[in-house]
Amino acid sequence: MNTCPAQEELLEFLDNDLSPQDNVRIQAHVEGCARCRAELAAFRLSWQMLDKDVAPVLGPGFTDAVMSRLRQEDFPISKQLKNRLGPVLWLSLGAFMLTGILIVVGLSGRQNIEASLRPAVEPSRQEEARQALPLEAMEPENSFDELPLPEVAEPAPVMMPVPIPVAPVVLPFLAQTDSDREIIEDLDLFEKMEMVQKMELLKDIDAVEVMEEIAS
Amino acid sequence: MDPAQVDIDLMSRVAQGEESAFPQLVERHKTRVFQLAWRFLGERTEAEDVAQEVFVKIYQVRTSWQPSAKFTTWLFAITRNTCLKILERRRPMVSLDANVRSGDETFGRQLADANMPTPAEKAFKDEEAALVRAAIDGLPAQQRMAVLLSRFEEMSYDEIALQLQTTPKAVKSMLHRAKVDLKKKLRNFLCI
Ligand SMILES: [Zn+2]
Numbered sequence: 001m002n003t004c005p006a007q008e009e010l011l012e013f014l015d016n017d018l019s020p021q022d023n024v025r026i027q028a029h030v031e032g033c034a035r036c037r038a039e040l041a042a043f044r045l046s047w048q049m050l051d052k053d054v055a056p057v058l059g060p061g062f063t064d065a066v067m068s069r070l071r072q073e074d075f076p077i078s079k080q081l082k083n084r085l086g087p088v089l090w091l092s093l094g095a096f097m098l099t100g101i102l103i104v105v106g107l108s109g110r111q112n113i114e115a116s117l118r119p120a121v122e123p124s125r126q127e128e129a130r131q132a133l134p135l136e137a138m139e140p141e142n143s144f145d146e147l148p149l150p151e152v153a154e155p156a157p158v159m160m161p162v163p164i165p166v167a168p169v170v171l172p173f174l175a176q177t178d179s180d181r182e183i184i185e186d187l188d189l190f191e192k193m194e195m196v197q198k199m200e201l202l203k204d205i206d207a208v209e210v211m212e213e214i215a216s
Numbered sequence: 217m218d219p220a221q222v223d224i225d226l227m228s229r230v231a232q233g234e235e236s237a238f239p240q241l242v243e244r245h246k247t248r249v250f251q252l253a254w255r256f257l258g259e260r261t262e263a264e265d266v267a268q269e270v271f272v273k274i275y276q277v278r279t280s281w282q283p284s285a286k287f288t289t290w291l292f293a294i295t296r297n298t299c300l301k302i303l304e305r306r307r308p309m310v311s312l313d314a315n316v317r318s319g320d321e322t323f324g325r326q327l328a329d330a331n332m333p334t335p336a337e338k339a340f341k342d343e344e345a346a347l348v349r350a351a352i353d354g355l356p357a358q359q360r361m362a363v364l365l366s367r368f369e370e371m372s373y374d375e376i377a378l379q380l381q382t383t384p385k386a387v388k389s390m391l392h393r394a395k396v397d398l399k400k401k402l403r404n405f406l407c408i
Contacts, residue, residue, distance in 0.1 A: 011392045043395055046402040050367050052341075052348045055251035056260055058267070062250075063242045066271045070238075073272070 002029060004036050014043055223287035231278045242271050245288070248369070249295050255364050256299045258353055262306075266298045273298070292369070292379055296361055303357060344405055351401040359394040362387055 005013070005026055012018050013026045030036045217225075223244070229237035249270050254263035273294055274281075281290075352360060358380060365371045365379060373384035373391075380387065 045406045046399040
């Protein structure tokens, strides 16, 4: 009797994965070798025995549960963005509103100061200026900046709308939830990044407009 | 109609915004997804979570779906990924010896046995099922998935390679190692 084939070869024999010549050789060997027959049987039976691992059955409510989760979570892209960025968006919005409020408060503070200063400066010079200048040039800043201001308590600072650094916070936040993005979420992520960038841009434009409005 | 084509039709309808086609897709595949997850993870609640997660993900990305591959290829790829995430998440909490599982978990499994077995038969079956479960659990994750896809989904080497992002040759070698391991662990229960 020739030497017994390696396990690898026996497995290839079982899988019908051998060349015709090797197949004949192993077949001939196995017929004359009880040990190899037992090995083959053990491979075959242990593989079949995996059937004993009987999986449980899902409950009847599974599909409904999936559908209700989908409805709860609402999955148009915009909603997905809202869900994932919820806290960041609200923070950004809050910060932006706060910026707006501070601008308004800062400016009204300045106007109050200016108003309170009016009687303190020489009314005759104001009157002269009013007569000398056309009406549209009568901006308070133009007239008062030239005048010496008395010492007053420091006015509330006028807050400039500093761009809120959302992007560096948002992008790693998105990335860490997407470990399997190579399969399904690349596009998704890109869309969201684009939206965040657009939002940043809109916010900046908004801020500039607000400032222009206030300045005029 | 060819089942693969039915899947493509249903998924196309979902992608076009027809929400009512989605429950049909879930119904068609929920058992396979759940059972694969259960066999891989060995835990019912986690397997149910995985199954839900898989269908939610599919729905989330429905508009970017392209019918270029079989729907089930996509489905199992997402299932595998979701299972691996669960494994990663629980890794620090489990024993390094994958064979060690809580008795409740192993013996609490439902055995699909329509005939009422005698207590002795039941004990034998339970023991047999527990042994098989432990043998499957004891395989490294990648080998385990290859075994499940081959044994229960009847996938070819090529199909498994696609799922595991490796070569058919690597799959063959992975399965051979797994078969040697399983034979060794289950041998005492085999009537040879
Ligand atoms: Zn031999």
